[in-house]
Amino acid sequence: MSNFQTVLRQLRLEHNLTQDELATKLGISKSTVSMYENGNREPDFETMETIADFFNVDMDFLLGRTDCPTKTTNASQKPREASNSTSLENADQDIRRIQRARKDMTDEKKEQMMQMLEIAFGEYFKEDDK
Structure with missing residues (x-):
């Protein structure tokens, strides 16, 4: 390694x-x-x-922790493009993508993005409020 x-x-x-x-x-x-x-x-x-x-x-x-360069994937997991639903397994990756995108956004765009996320995933936002 x-x-x-x-x-x-x-x-x-x-x-x-x-x-x-x-x-x-x-x-x-x-x-x-x-x-x-x-x-x-x-x-x-x-x-x-x-x-x-x-x-x-x-x-x-x-980081040199493994000699295998390939990203590990779950064989039973469908490709992201083929799935219309967001799975919890992909949540971390999605959050990182959102964080990178936010860097170039105005405050107004950030607020719009949060509103869209709350509309799309409102049930999850409500669970956090409990």
Whole structure:
């Protein structure tokens, strides 16, 4: 097993990307990618998720905890595109996506998003109030 800096460099090179190209795709600076690869800095959790999603690898692989790069999935779980219902298994991933999207939203858009979520999932919001 490897450490994060080695895995990141390996993935970048396997995808034929320069540090500058990877930085642009991830929305970070080239110097940040360089610091990650040289072990001078480590990404925060959200950036780590972004990197894992970009390369379609498991976070444990990115952190050097496993040699298996593939994201683990439940074989009985239907692909997200094929399902019209939101499952609890996907809730964490959905919440992270919402958090990333909120960064670029105005306060008005954030409020609209919360209203839509309350309409769509009102029964769950009410359970939290108990």
